[in-house]
Amino acid sequence: MDLVGSSTQLIATAFTFGLSALAFAYLPFIFTLVNGMLKANSGHNSHSYSVLSVFIMAFIVHFISCVAFMLGIKMLDVLGALYEEDYLQNKIFSIFWTRGENNVFSLVNASGSMEDKGAYLQLYIVQVISDWLMIIGFWVVFFTALSYAFIQTKRDVMQFNLISFLVWLIIANIIGYFVYFLWAKIATLALFIPDSDLISKAIETYQIALN
DSSP states (O other): OOOOHHHHHHHHHHHHHHHHHHHHHHHHHHHHHHHHHHTTTSSSSSSSOOHHHHHHHHHHHHHHHHHHHHHHHHHHHHHTTTSSSSSSIIIHHHHHHHOOOHHHHHHOOOOOOOOHHHHHHHHHHHHHHHHHHHHHHHHHHHHHHHHHHHHHHHHOOOOOOHHHHHHHHHHHHHHHHHHHHHHHHHHHHHHHOOOOOOHHHHHHHHHHOOO
């Protein structure tokens, strides 16, 4: 592992490992969940692919994916410990989670050359995607709970009942945000957020977006 890299190389490395972390934290869970839901609703596999079993399988895949990535990063750091301890965990991921061009350039001692700016543009795009994924996560849970509450309310009675809807909405949100909390805690293993976790980072990002 070449640890004596230029500022451009450091930013590019942060881009690569940051993007990889997002992929391992999000994609396996989403793919397993969507694929399982499609099979569960196909009518041919209703017994084998219940909603509960789909979520259990998605969380198992999610856990394995995040732990595998975490162990891979730690192994790379062990192999590079002769040069700098926890290089990827402390230095590279710190760059990835630092926001603002000036802050990133200061962290890597960049001169602001065209190469630095080009590397930062790539990093910035991934950072924006990461921030939006965190912000959207809260709303995905809420609107999913809203839809579920509406479906259950219509199923229970012939006419729409506001009280029943609110009860289902509260129940669905409690379950939904618990599932999201559990998912985020597991995802944190792969994201290497400095001195924080995904829930805290998502709240911080959401507050910044509102200001």
